[in-house]
Amino acid sequence: xxxxxxxxxxxxxxxxxxxxxxxxxxxxxxxxxxxxxxxxxxxxxxxxxxxxxxxxxxxxxxxxxxxxxxxxxxxxxxxxxxxxxxxxxxxxxxxxxxxxxxxxxxxxxxxxxxxxxxxxxxxxxxxxxxxxxxxxxxxxxxxxxxxxxxxxxxxxxxxxxxxxxxxxxxxxxxxxxxxxxxxxxxx
Amino acid sequence: xxxxxxxxxxxxxxxxxxxxxxxxxxxxxxxxxxxxxxxxxxxxxxxxxxxxxxxxxxxxxxxxxxxxxxxxxxxxxxxxxxxxxxxxxxxxxxxxxxxxxxxxxxxxxxxxxxxxxxxxxxxxxxxxxxxxxxxxxxxxxxxxxxxxxxxxxxxxxxxxxxxxxxxxxxxxxxxxxxxxxxxxxxxxxxxxxxxxxxxxxxxxxxxxxxxxxxxxxxxxxxxxxxxxxxxxxxxxxxxxxxxxxxxxxxxxxxxxxxxxxxxxxxxxxxxxxxxxxxxxxxxxxxxxxxxxxxxxxxxxxxxxxxxxxxxxxxxxxxxxxxxxxxxxxxxxxxxxxxxxxxxxxxxxxxxxxxxxxxxxxxxxxxxxxxxxxxxxxxxxxxxxxxxxxxxxxxxxxxxxxxxxxxxxxxxxxxxxxxxxxxxxxxxxxxxxxxxxxxxxxxxxxxxxxxxxxxxxxxxxxxxxxxxxxxxxxxxxxxxxxxxxxxxxxxxxxxxxxxxxxxxxxxxxxxxxxxxxxxxxxxxxxxxxxxxxxxxxxxxxxxxxxxxxxxxxxxxxxxxxxxxxxxxxxxxxxxxxxxxxxxxxxxxxxxxxxxxxxxxxxxxxxxxxxxxxxxxxxxxxxxxx
Numbered sequence: 001x002x003x004x005x006x007x008x009x010x011x012x013x014x015x016x017x018x019x020x021x022x023x024x025x026x027x028x029x030x031x032x033x034x035x036x037x038x039x040x041x042x043x044x045x046x047x048x049x050x051x052x053x054x055x056x057x058x059x060x061x062x063x064x065x066x067x068x069x070x071x072x073x074x075x076x077x078x079x080x081x082x083x084x085x086x087x088x089x090x091x092x093x094x095x096x097x098x099x100x101x102x103x104x105x106x107x108x109x110x111x112x113x114x115x116x117x118x119x120x121x122x123x124x125x126x127x128x129x130x131x132x133x134x135x136x137x138x139x140x141x142x143x144x145x146x147x148x149x150x151x152x153x154x155x156x157x158x159x160x161x162x163x164x165x166x167x168x169x170x171x172x173x174x175x176x177x178x179x180x181x182x183x184x185x186x187x
Numbered sequence: 188x189x190x191x192x193x194x195x196x197x198x199x200x201x202x203x204x205x206x207x208x209x210x211x212x213x214x215x216x217x218x219x220x221x222x223x224x225x226x227x228x229x230x231x232x233x234x235x236x237x238x239x240x241x242x243x244x245x246x247x248x249x250x251x252x253x254x255x256x257x258x259x260x261x262x263x264x265x266x267x268x269x270x271x272x273x274x275x276x277x278x279x280x281x282x283x284x285x286x287x288x289x290x291x292x293x294x295x296x297x298x299x300x301x302x303x304x305x306x307x308x309x310x311x312x313x314x315x316x317x318x319x320x321x322x323x324x325x326x327x328x329x330x331x332x333x334x335x336x337x338x339x340x341x342x343x344x345x346x347x348x349x350x351x352x353x354x355x356x357x358x359x360x361x362x363x364x365x366x367x368x369x370x371x372x373x374x375x376x377x378x379x380x381x382x383x384x385x386x387x388x389x390x391x392x393x394x395x396x397x398x399x400x401x402x403x404x405x406x407x408x409x410x411x412x413x414x415x416x417x418x419x420x421x422x423x424x425x426x427x428x429x430x431x432x433x434x435x436x437x438x439x440x441x442x443x444x445x446x447x448x449x450x451x452x453x454x455x456x457x458x459x460x461x462x463x464x465x466x467x468x469x470x471x472x473x474x475x476x477x478x479x480x481x482x483x484x485x486x487x488x489x490x491x492x493x494x495x496x497x498x499x500x501x502x503x504x505x506x507x508x509x510x511x512x513x514x515x516x517x518x519x520x521x522x523x524x525x526x527x528x529x530x531x532x533x534x535x536x537x538x539x540x541x542x543x544x545x546x547x548x549x550x551x552x553x554x555x556x557x558x559x560x561x562x563x564x565x566x567x568x569x570x571x572x573x574x575x576x577x578x579x580x581x582x583x584x585x586x587x588x589x590x591x592x593x594x595x596x597x598x599x600x601x602x603x604x605x606x607x608x609x610x611x612x613x614x615x616x617x618x619x620x621x622x623x624x625x626x627x628x629x630x631x632x633x634x635x636x637x638x639x640x641x642x643x644x645x646x647x648x649x650x651x652x653x654x655x656x657x658x659x660x661x662x663x664x665x666x667x668x669x670x671x672x673x674x675x676x677x678x679x680x681x682x683x684x685x686x687x688x689x690x691x692x693x694x695x696x697x698x699x700x701x702x703x704x705x706x707x708x709x710x711x712x713x714x715x716x717x718x719x720x721x722x723x724x725x726x727x728x729x730x731x732x733x734x735x736x737x738x739x740x741x742x743x744x745x746x747x748x749x750x751x752x753x754x755x756x757x758x759x760x761x762x763x764x765x766x767x768x769x770x771x772x773x774x775x776x777x778x779x780x781x782x783x784x785x786x787x788x789x790x791x792x793x794x795x796x797x798x799x800x801x802x803x804x805x806x807x808x809x810x811x
Contacts, residue, residue, distance in 0.1 A: 070564060
């Protein structure tokens with residue numbers, strides 16, 4: 001039933017625009033992502049214990065946060081399944097990644113769920129947390145979608161993720177490559 | 188092989204400090220005349236004819252009169268060093284040994300890598316060359332200012348058909364109208380190196396996208412066809428071949444941390460849920476058929492045989508989509524596809540290889556909600572049990588195809604051994620920590636599990652014997668294999684800004700117009716260690732007590748006892764691993780300097796002397 005509603009929603013919102021067909025497709029998926037993703041569940045993905053390690057500085061062990069990074073399996077899996085289904089709305093290979101702000105001041109952000117093609121315009125391999133990109137901050141502050149093309153062959157549409165209080169608690173990055181590489185990121 | 192003073196097989200050999208070699212080299216460099224010298228394999232020369240600093244701790248025989256001693260079915264090796272004090276052109280010629288002897292030679296030029304971190308030139312990559320070899324110093328492509336010496340690696344293959352006895356190899360250097368001859372004695376023993384190694388030496392890598400980066404000329408020539416080309420598949424097989432020729436094996440993981448599978452690492456699938464099925468084996472078979480039937484290893488010094496282990500593409504996203512995890516569709520997709528793979532492998536007769544279901548992902552890489560690699564959280568064990576159940580569903584109990592469930596373990600290895608008994612049956616355990624739990628090894632083996640250890644690769648800045656350390660340790664501890672976790676990543680510029688090579692044992696040959704990898708000195712030394720260890724291990728099967736052989740080997744290697752090779756179970760091991768940090772583990776696993784800075788370059792040559800003496804003695808006794 002959810003998929004049917006999604007399809008109806010997409011059909012109803014699809015409009016002609018000057019953007020590239022790929023960007024338009026990603027934008028439509030991003031619109032659906034904002035509707036389908038459950039921000040309350042997303043907020044429960046990283047465990048409290050794991051978050052405690054994020055702020056623990058151990059000069060003798062720079063990997064301590066990574067080694068203790070942990071998630072609530074049910075929240076993660078439920079959200080990941082939704083992200084995978086969202087990516088199926090793309091005609092060509094795309095990923096839908098979930099980003100969550102780390103602090104209330106929006107100084108930093110972390111990717112929480114990645115998907116099979118491992119495409120992102122923002123994720124730096126191995127980084128547990130990253131400075132907040134201005135585009136993501138804009139999404140979080142204004143609850144609007146933002147299209148980003150920093151790299152010529154990758155398009156991302158950033159969409160707000162809402163919780164039950166209608167707060168923007170996360171960002172969905174719907175991202176595709178113009179020329180997918182079947183071996184890229186397999187490392 | 189073993190280095191002896193010429194004409195004697197008197198063991199233990201007379202040892203002279205490395206300073207003798209240094210004095211010899213220094214004296215010879217005072218003459219403007221060209222020089223040609225032979226050095227034992229464990230002493231590496233720099234660009235100016237001096238033994239590199241890391242190897243100077245070595246005890247060594249004099250280098251002016253080198254004799255190699257070798258068993259049969261083995262390689263013997265040494266360095267040849269051309270010295271031209273004022274530079275210039277030269278020709279190095281290696282004269283072939285008489286036909287029919289079963290002895291073959293291979294010559295390599297040693298690339299001198301510049302290491303900015305230590306401001307030195309150290310040889311490692313070996314470029315195959317033909318004799319006679321003409322070049323000049325400074326070497327035009329190595330571009331070392333004022334270079335006065337060039338090292339060459341000489342590999343001498345001695346077949347099992349070679350009659351035991353004494354042989355002589357001769358070489359000559361011609362430069363500035365002068366000819367410098369060199370003779371190297373080769374004593375071939377009756378002893379033969381067994382085909383089977385004491386330890387499976389594994390060399391690991393991830394993915395294939397780096398191949399296009401490491402072979403830019405080939406990639407440019409082939410363009411978009413690169414990954415579909417015959418050259419690409421030749422390259423994939425060449426990586427297996429180079430390690431096989433060096434008595435090792437090669438593992439190449441074909442999927443990423445979020446489950447993306449490279450096309451040639453899995454059959455092509457179509458459909459969803461109950462309709463998911465394999466539609467095309469073409470790329471998979473093109474990649475794996477020569478490896479799984481052994482034909483990729485024809486015409487090598489080792490007999491052709493199928494690869495003993497291979498990763499399967501199974502991961503949480505393949506062959507079943509994680510979209511259906513926990514639902515009937517996930518099980519149907521998994522079981523249908525893996526059952527078809529089992530059938531395909533059986534029909535092809537690929538029954539001599541262990542197909543590994545192995546999970547490499549970690550939570551921190553955000554692809555999945557559980558750690559497949561180095562699981563730390565006991566809550567993740569449920570996923571392992573579920574995948575074991577699915578595999579059990581997919582593979583008929585009487586299948587001749589060998590599917591195994593491999594887990595690479597560290598933090599909670601002891602707990603996993605217990606809780607995942609009967610689930611995982613192939614354990615690859617973090618070295619160091621593994622020695623905290625020596626009593627478990629017997630139990631694991633008795634229940635039929637395979638146990639390997641894993642770790643890194645010593646940098647070129649370490650004494651040359653350090654490459655033998657983990658090979659020996661695995662045998663001492665009773666581990667059946669050792670994985671060097673990454674062995675194909677030489678860094679952005681290994682030629683002129685080298686970072687030390689802790690993630691590589693081979694180099695791309697692209698720079699030298701070779702569309703395949705080239706070996707390293709460290710890989711050659713590792714191979715020679717494995718040859719010797721295979722002989723020593725075989726002695727245990729003839730009744731010699733393993734403990735006494737091991738005790739003698741470690742005493743000669745680094746002056747230790749067997750007890751020094753294990754850590755007593757630390758108090759940390761009795762606490763919750765979730766509370767451990769890497770620093771805690773390091774504190775609990777401090778090796779003595781005998782395993783580090785005090786381990787000299789000649790360490791393995793002393794063990795080799797013992798092995799050949801022991802094996803020759805036992806053979807003589809058996810013949811009486």
